[in-house]
Amino acid sequence: MKKTAPQPRLRAWASCLVVLSSALAWAQDADAAGRVFIQGSEINLRRGPSPKAEVVTKLPIATECQLLASVPKEWVRLKCGEAEGFTQKSLVGAAKPSFDALLAQALDTKASTQVRYDAASRAAALDSKNDKALDLLADLFFAxxxxxxxxxxxxxxxxxxxxxxxKHSHSLGRKRTLEESFLWELEKIEYDWHQLRFRRGGFRGGFVSVMSRDGALVVYSGHIPPNAGKGEFGKDLDEFDVNIESRNSWAASEALKLALQKGARVPESGDTKYSALDNEYAGMPALSPAAFRLFRSLPPLWYLLHGKKGERHVLESCGIISGIKLSTDIHRRASFRSGDVHEVGEEPLTAMQITDVSKNGASYQLQLRDPEGRQSLFVLSWPTEELNVAHWDSKSGFFSGDYAVANARNIPVKENCTSDLGQ
Incomplete structure (x- = not known):
């Protein structure tokens, strides 16, 4: 049987190859020739009676096989054409699967969504050109x-x-709406097609995003808080938050891919996806879950400190404050930005992508890479003996120094804005 995604939460619904044993009757009375039929959408025929055994071949639904033997732990030995191997007993049966019967089961609103989805998966596998089966499979997948x-x-x-x-869209000639910004963020990555659906509250509610990348399905699900776009800035809100609840990726069946691809979005030409100003590029690295958790534990904004120890202050010069920004996008791609972090209308002077984050005691190591592949290392010592103060250090010396967590109460901000105009 094809493997489901490794994440526990997906096992209940993600794999289109799952077959409920309660919905299939094992053929104790196979005919005299020992003939049985594959009941799952696609199964793995294995070298031995174990889910870890080598896969001999994959068999689609309704394949006719000869039952050779029943073995302990609910496995059977089959001969299917020239191939011979083992599969789970619940995945074969005496009756050949019927498209009409499976479609009727998928349409039965009295059954659970899981049972209906399994039936739709098998029906679509039997007839991958049937629009009704494909549409139903897609709807049940999202349900x-x-x-x-x-x-x-x-x-x-x-x-x-x-x-x-x-952000401003050059192709639209204006700032994107909240919905456009969310979609743009999701699609700011290489993909083949993308399905996005909302539920309960529309845009300000739950969402499920399904993207095809390199033959696999990448699925994000989460919520956009109901107050998105309703803050003090109203329609001019420049930032809003999205809560991600799950991220999963797995190789799905062809039937499910066909179902989800119908009506899906494809990559558009127009705006450049990646900003040269932010040193973005195709194939930017994503942090591992462990590195991402470490990264998220760090304050996102730091101000460069001036003065001696005990007399620390942040210097604000005509609205400009030098510092370091740490940010991440919806795809777990992290960036390190240094320079004038508070200059109105401008981006930080230097930006690099973070490839990894590790920790040793109170020392964080951030591995950085630019679009040309040049590597650099920043070491963050934090916390230190000074409250809300950290030391950033790079071998190159650039942007090394002591920094305070932004807006720390114990760190004063001194303004110094002079002009030579008229002198």
Whole structure:
């Protein structure tokens, strides 16, 4: 049987190859020839009676096989054409699967969403050109995803908060709306096609994003808080947060891919996806879950300190404050930005992508890489003996120094704005 995604929350709904044993009757009375049929959408025929055994071949639904033997732990030995191997007993049966019967089961609103989804998966595998089966499979896939999202939101979800910024679109000639900004952020990555659906509150509610990348399905689910776009800035809100509850990726069946691809978005030409100003590029590295957790534990904004120890202060010169910004996008791609972090209308002077984050005691190591592949290392010592003060150090010496957590109460800000105009 094809493996499901490794994440526990996906096992309930993600794999289109799952077959409920309660929905299939094992053929104790196989005919005299020992003939049985594959019942799952696609199964793995293995070298031995173990889910870890080598896969001999993959068999689609309704494949006719000869039953050779029944072995302990609910496995059977089959001969299917020239191939011979083992599969789970619940995945074969005496009756050949019927498209009409499976479609009727998928349409039965009295059955659970999981049972309906399994039936739709098998029906679509039998007839991948049937639009009704494909549409039903896609709808049930999202229905299961939203059911799981509701459970994750209560307990067990990632609960990752990501900030999305509204930016100007050159092709539109204006700032993107909140919805456009969210979609743009999701699609700011290489992909083949993308399906995005909202539930309960529309944009300000739950969402499930399914993207095809390199033959695999990448699925994000989460919530956009109901107050998005309703803050003190109203329609001019420049940032809003998105709460990610799950991230999953797995190789799905061709039937599910066909179902989800119908009506999906494809990459658009127009705006450049990646900003040269931010040193962004195709194939930017994403942090591992462990590195991402470390990165998120760090304050996102630091101000460069001036003065001696005990007389520390942040210097603000005509609205400009030098510092370091740490940020991450919705795809766990992290960036390090240094320079004038508070200059109105300008971006920080230097930006690099972070490839890894590790920690040793009170020392954080941030591995950085630019679009040309040049590597650099920043070491952050934090916390230190000074409250809300850290030391950033790089081998190159650039941007090394003591920095305070932004807006720390014990660190004063001194203004110094002079002009030579008229002199």
């Amino acid at each position: 299961l995803a939203f059911e799981q999202l509701q459970k994750d939101a209560i307990k067990g979800g990632l609960h990752e908060a990501v900030w999305i910024q509204r």
